[in-house]
Amino acid sequence: MTLKSRLSSLFPALLFIALTSATLAADTKPAVKAKRAPNPAYAPIQDVAGLPRVLLIGDSISIGYTLDVRKLLEGKANVHRIPTNGGPSSRGVESLKSWLGESKWDLIHFNFGLHDLVYMGPNGERLVDPKMPGSHHQVPLPDYEKNLTIIVKQLKATGAKVIWCNTTPVPEGSSGRVADEAVMFNKAAAKVMHAEGVPTNDLHSYAKAKLHDIQLPANVHYKPEGSKYLAGKVAAEIEKALK
Numbered sequence: 001m002t003l004k005s006r007l008s009s010l011f012p013a014l015l016f017i018a019l020t021s022a023t024l025a026a027d028t029k030p031a032v033k034a035k036r037a038p039n040p041a042y043a044p045i046q047d048v049a050g051l052p053r054v055l056l057i058g059d060s061i062s063i064g065y066t067l068d069v070r071k072l073l074e075g076k077a078n079v080h081r082i083p084t085n086g087g088p089s090s091r092g093v094e095s096l097k098s099w100l101g102e103s104k105w106d107l108i109h110f111n112f113g114l115h116d117l118v119y120m121g122p123n124g125e126r127l128v129d130p131k132m133p134g135s136h137h138q139v140p141l142p143d144y145e146k147n148l149t150i151i152v153k154q155l156k157a158t159g160a161k162v163i164w165c166n167t168t169p170v171p172e173g174s175s176g177r178v179a180d181e182a183v184m185f186n187k188a189a190a191k192v193m194h195a196e197g198v199p200t201n202d203l204h205s206y207a208k209a210k211l212h213d214i215q216l217p218a219n220v221h222y223k224p225e226g227s228k229y230l231a232g233k234v235a236a237e238i239e240k241a242l243k
Contacts, residue, residue: 068231089147113167127176173218
């Protein structure tokens, strides 16, 4: 057999191996994760001239009610929010200056608490069993009071009206939290707000009145209708303060 005929007979086998290798390579290539769409609550808004400017500061609970508050106050106020989850009060102390920016605010509605009362492990693990040896709050109660005092003074210095929104209930079974330790943190916050002359939006009591219907089971977060329910109270408090 000539060299040419040998190569001709080998060609189909070589082609099969090449195609098979390419298919296997494609199959084993890691899938590209689809990018998560940005949360519309974070989207910057275009101010309507002549309307007061409102800033919402808070964690995922406030993220949940942001869009509904905007709808409820449409034509009455320009409702902005910080472009992130506010997290614990310690983050508020670190980030408040950048969140406020250089803009003028007419009213600021703010909250910290659900992240402060989260239990951390001895090596920095987050959302651990509160009964774990060495577990502790992410922000201890005395530090929570100190942080809120720092935050309130900075907010008042902007010249804006300031509303404190107390922390919503923690149900039984919530990961890394003890059932309604929010009450304990709200009491500490109330002392600070009383001393600073800042009014409180009692969202804790408002949520608790319908908690079974509006909150997810064993979870601090809310169903869509729950966030809408909370938005009604937040919008009403803001509108009342603006008047």
